């Protein structure tokens with residue numbers, strides 16, 4: 001077996017968690033990441049029939065039967081992932097219609113996957129239907145997006161239009177916009193189901209007064225989505241209390257659509 005800590009996907013996961021911590025998005029144990037892997041990605045590094053222990057998930061997700069995920073642990077600090085990946089991360093395979101996770105590596109102190117596992121797994125199901133290449137679901141607590149949910153109305157169209165107006169390239173990076181959920185109790189199947197439903201139409205879902213979810217084909221794309229939305233929210237929080245003299249108009253956004261070959265969410269531009 002090859003050294004799992006040198007697997008390209010492991011290296012990328014550790015770098016991403018470290019980078020997210022560096023951005024201040026993941027205080028204490030805040031945030032979680034799940035990365036979908038294929039059997040051929042993992043079977044050079046672990047014996048996939050050597051199950052360390054099984055962990056009930058508390059939900060069912062038949063679409064994910066037999067799928068492998070590298071996932072952050074509950075209560076674990078992103079700050080520490082780089083120093084002790086085998087404690088802070090785990091590699092699991094879902095079985096019994098998604099009701100059970102078989103631990104193949106990691107969670108070495110007896111830990112388990114993030115408390116947001118329902119939102120992650122249900123979001124994977126939703127995004128895979130839109131894009132079979134989707135591999136990543138990422139959650140974190142970026143300060144400006146969070147702040148914005150205290151002072152901006154939470155209608156998804158209106159919230160998105162404000163973000164689009166804050167940086168020229170926002171509409172190019174997330175033309176489908178962001179969907180916004182009201183405050184809900186986190187770590188539950190209910191917020192998981194609500195998030196997954198919103199993931200059917202956008203790769204970004206804001207959890208009001210809590211944080212954001214992103215989904216994408218790889219860790220870079222997903223990180224970049226959140227990074228771009230958070231930059232836009234930062235600009236909003238810098239200018240919201242000042243008289244607005246200029247903006248990016250809808251006509252200019254239509255020019256961006258044409259030039260970059262993207263299509264904004266139907267009906268979200270005038």
Ligand code: 13P
Nearest residue numbers: 029030031074075114115
């Ligand atoms: P976990 O430590 O269980 O991943 O929870 C962190 C979090 O951000 C909850 O929303």
Ligand code: ZN
Nearest residue numbers: 030031140211
């Ligand atoms: Zn959170």
